[in-house]
Amino acid sequence: MHLAKMSRSQLTEIISELKGMATHNKDMSRQLLLSRPQLPKALFQVAFF
Numbered sequence: 001m002h003l004a005k006m007s008r009s010q011l012t013e014i015i016s017e018l019k020g021m022a023t024h025n026k027d028m029s030r031q032l033l034l035s036r037p038q039l040p041k042a043l044f045q046v047a048f049f
Helices: 008-024 026-035 038-048
Strands: none
Touching (some): 008 026, 008 038
16 A cells, blocks of 8 residues: 555554564665665655645
8 A cells, every 4th residue: 555545643653663673673674665665755755634
C-alpha cells in the first residue's frame, strides 16, 4: 500500500513502530532505511504535514 493512500493514524503508527525498531534494533532499522531510499523522505513528509 502506498503511503499517500494511508490514513493519518496509520502513518503515525508506522512512525511509532519504526522508532521502536530504531531503539531496539539499530542494525535492522538502518538496513530497512538503506534498502528503501525513498522511505526516510516519505516519513519526514508525514511527520511534518
